[in-house]
Amino acid sequence: MTRKTYAEALIDALVEFAGEEKKFAIIGRGILGHGAQAHLVEPLMEKFGDRVTDPPTSEGAVASLGIGAAMAGTRIFAHFGTASFTMEAVNQIIHEAGVAHSMSGGQIKVPIVFHMFHGLRRGGSGQHSLSPQSMFANNPGLHLMMPTTPGDVKGMLRTALKSDTPTLFIDHAALLGTEGEVPDGPFEIPLGEAAIRREGDDVTIVATSRAVHWAEAAADQLAGDGIDAEVVDPRSVVPLDTETILKSIRKTGRLVCVEEGYQMCSIGSEIAALAAEQVFKSLKAPVARVARPPAPVPFSPPLEEAMMPGPGKIVAAVKAVMA
Amino acid sequence: MTAPPAPGDRAALFQCMVLMRRFEEEVLRVARDHPYVGRQHLHIGHEATGAGVVSALSPDDLFHTNHRNHGYLIARGADPGRALAEIMGRKDGLNGGRGGPWHLCDRSAGFQSTSAMVGGSVGLAVGAGFGLKTQGSKAISVTHFGDGTLDEGICYEALNLASLLALPVLFLCENNAKEGQRPSSMLAAKVLHDVPDALQIRSLVVDGPDADAVAAPAAYEDDHIRDGSGPVFLQADLERWPGSHQTKPEFPTGVTDLTLAWEEDRIQGPHAEWVRDHDGLRAYAKKLVADGTLSEDQVLEIDRDVLAGIEEARAFAEASPYPDPSGLLDNVFA
Numbered sequence: 001m002t003r004k005t006y007a008e009a010l011i012d013a014l015v016e017f018a019g020e021e022k023k024f025a026i027i028g029r030g031i032l033g034h035g036a037q038a039h040l041v042e043p044l045m046e047k048f049g050d051r052v053t054d055p056p057t058s059e060g061a062v063a064s065l066g067i068g069a070a071m072a073g074t075r076i077f078a079h080f081g082t083a084s085f086t087m088e089a090v091n092q093i094i095h096e097a098g099v100a101h102s103m104s105g106g107q108i109k110v111p112i113v114f115h116m117f118h119g120l121r122r123g124g125s126g127q128h129s130l131s132p133q134s135m136f137a138n139n140p141g142l143h144l145m146m147p148t149t150p151g152d153v154k155g156m157l158r159t160a161l162k163s164d165t166p167t168l169f170i171d172h173a174a175l176l177g178t179e180g181e182v183p184d185g186p187f188e189i190p191l192g193e194a195a196i197r198r199e200g201d202d203v204t205i206v207a208t209s210r211a212v213h214w215a216e217a218a219a220d221q222l223a224g225d226g227i228d229a230e231v232v233d234p235r236s237v238v239p240l241d242t243e244t245i246l247k248s249i250r251k252t253g254r255l256v257c258v259e260e261g262y263q264m265c266s267i268g269s270e271i272a273a274l275a276a277e278q279v280f281k282s283l284k285a286p287v288a289r290v291a292r293p294p295a296p297v298p299f300s301p302p303l304e305e306a307m308m309p310g311p312g313k314i315v316a317a318v319k320a321v322m323a
Numbered sequence: 324m325t326a327p328p329a330p331g332d333r334a335a336l337f338q339c340m341v342l343m344r345r346f347e348e349e350v351l352r353v354a355r356d357h358p359y360v361g362r363q364h365l366h367i368g369h370e371a372t373g374a375g376v377v378s379a380l381s382p383d384d385l386f387h388t389n390h391r392n393h394g395y396l397i398a399r400g401a402d403p404g405r406a407l408a409e410i411m412g413r414k415d416g417l418n419g420g421r422g423g424p425w426h427l428c429d430r431s432a433g434f435q436s437t438s439a440m441v442g443g444s445v446g447l448a449v450g451a452g453f454g455l456k457t458q459g460s461k462a463i464s465v466t467h468f469g470d471g472t473l474d475e476g477i478c479y480e481a482l483n484l485a486s487l488l489a490l491p492v493l494f495l496c497e498n499n500a501k502e503g504q505r506p507s508s509m510l511a512a513k514v515l516h517d518v519p520d521a522l523q524i525r526s527l528v529v530d531g532p533d534a535d536a537v538a539a540p541a542a543y544e545d546d547h548i549r550d551g552s553g554p555v556f557l558q559a560d561l562e563r564w565p566g567s568h569q570t571k572p573e574f575p576t577g578v579t580d581l582t583l584a585w586e587e588d589r590i591q592g593p594h595a596e597w598v599r600d601h602d603g604l605r606a607y608a609k610k611l612v613a614d615g616t617l618s619e620d621q622v623l624e625i626d627r628d629v630l631a632g633i634e635e636a637r638a639f640a641e642a643s644p645y646p647d648p649s650g651l652l653d654n655v656f657a
């Protein structure tokens with residue numbers, strides 16, 4: 001184990017994988033964004049700069065470049081920057097990558113990772129703040145992973161890179177600078193394996209990506225009020241570890257879902273539906289969802305703040321279901 | 324609100340350029356004083372192109388701008404105080420604080436879209452051209468975008484449609500791709516206008532920092548567009564201002580000193596070459612003094628007036644409160 005930033009762990013996974021897989025290419029620059037961690041991409045560029053293609057601002061063609069190459073047998077990590085920019089490539093991701101394996105009767109494989117930064121980023125306004133996870137998850141044939149910690153990003157990215165199924169790997173730029181223990185050497189975190197971030201008996205909070213950290217902060221605060229919250233991080237949204245989530249709800253009898261996306265047809269909506277379908281009788285209170293209010297993200301700081309499903313809103317939602 | 328410069332009024336064109344420059348310099352100060360306003364795409368160094376085109380067009384024409392939008396808004400008469408307030412996310416901002424610096428919008432000044440999705444404005448401008456044509460309007464649709472925008476597929480589809488339907492659209496390409504920093508476009512075509520040429524769109528190239536050179540053909544081509552002959556692609560070649568992609572608020576070329584227009588030996592520093600050879604504002608001041616349109620004193624007086632207005636604009640913006648979060652869902656649906 002070594003203490004590292006999330007950004008370093010992400011690059012480690014790429015460097016390790018490039019070292020062992022010759023048929024592997026990276027498309028995109030600025031894999032670590034434009035912030036304080038941007039330079040940490042250096043070890044990758046030094047060792048495997050020749051594998052990295054710097055494309056024009058052509059997201060649709062970049063997606064096709066990667067998907068076609070993956071079909072032809074080169075494993076691909078394609079970086080799109082802000083998740084908003086993948087909207088230029090939605091057709092290629094959903095209608096080409098997502099359907100190819102099934103529509104070809106299992107003949108074609110598309111080993112590609114679509115990497116992007118989702119979410120509120122301060123000042124992103126209505127066109128640079130997208131959290132597209134639930135709209136992607138709404139389509140078949142695509143795995144969807146959202147890591148939360150430095151250790152997880154390394155193990156999950158390796159799993160995604162080795163997978164023959166196209167994988168949306170949705171990061172949050174605000175996580176890049178966070179630190180944690182990271183296992184040395186290559187390892188994989190299996191798909192569909194949730195992590196219990198904190199154990200508790202009173203209420204289950206299911207959160208994804210950066211919202212996991214907000215949920216943990218809320219749980220700390222709730223502990224002071226005598227409420228014992230369990231925080232579950234699905235880590236992969238497709239496939240979803242329903243067993244771990246439902247087991248927790250059976251134990252606590254209460255469910256609060258938290259995410260940065262919009263509430264309509266959200267990940268939380270899916271988990272709430274699962275709870276209603278499968279553990280209805282265990283529920284002691286109505287389910288609550290904490291998500292973005294249904295407005296385009298405004299620029300003004302206090303308005304953007306009001307969009308965030310932060311710890312305060314989570315605490316309020318938990319107290320409401322505990323009442 | 325100052326009216327856009329009238330065609331042929333070179334002193335007004337110069338004043339407009341000074342306003343555009345001083346506004347952007349104030350935006351840098353705002354970004355320094357309020358770090359939350361974040362990364363800025365300033366229009367410094369593009370004033371001659373922006374003001375030149377604006378002066379040639381009619382106030383009814385519809386504009387579609389991109390992330391580098393401030394200069395166009397200001398040149399077409401958007402209120403600098405409300406524009407600064409928007410950049411600061413305030414209640415009295417042009418967009419009520421919803422848009423911020425990348426999305427300034429003023430419909431009363433003829434702006435329909437300020438999209439920060441690269442290529443967004445190009446597609447919409449073609450649509451506006453279609454709308455205007457179906458309405459039998461005499462107005463035209465304008466979009467300004469960078470060289471890098473031609474990296475995006477939508478441009479090819481939109482240019483093709485505009486040509487096929489002979490739509491009244493002026494495609495203004497601010498070509499600041501020049502080497503030195505990382506070029507902002509990656510095109511296999513060596514000459515940008517090869518792209519519209521292949522699609523049978525009339526194209527011409529102008530020297531972006533030369534305000535007269537931009538204004539004259541813009542006005543001339545305007546007739547071509549307005550009489551129904553179809554779109555025009557105007558490529559303005561510019562040398563990227565050294566601060567154009569800065570992540571920190573700083574003045575790499577220093578706060579503009581218009582006396583350098585006639586005291587050239589005082590031009591110094593690491594970016595002296597840009598100031599001497601590529602700053603269209605300095606060049607126009609020099610030219611107008613040389614041909615007797617303005618005296619040195621008049622140039623400085625225009626600058627002082629503009630600066631006084633900018634100071635007022637800043638005070639207005641600073642005094643404006645943040646919008647109330649209770650209005651978060653306002654205007655989501657029309």
Ligand SMILES: Cc1ncc(C[n+]2csc(CCOP(=O)(O)OP(=O)(O)O)c2C)c(N)n1
Pocket residue numbers: 057059085088364390391439440441468469470471472473497499507508
């Ligand atoms: C669809 C999309 N992809 C990427 C970006 C990120 N981006 C913002 S500005 C820019 C460069 C645009 O270059 P150009 O059109 O030449 O304009 P310039 O900034 O040089 O004036 C890019 C790639 C974006 N805003 N939208």
Ligand SMILES: [Mg+2]
Pocket residue numbers: 469470471497498499500507508
């Ligand atoms: Mg450019």
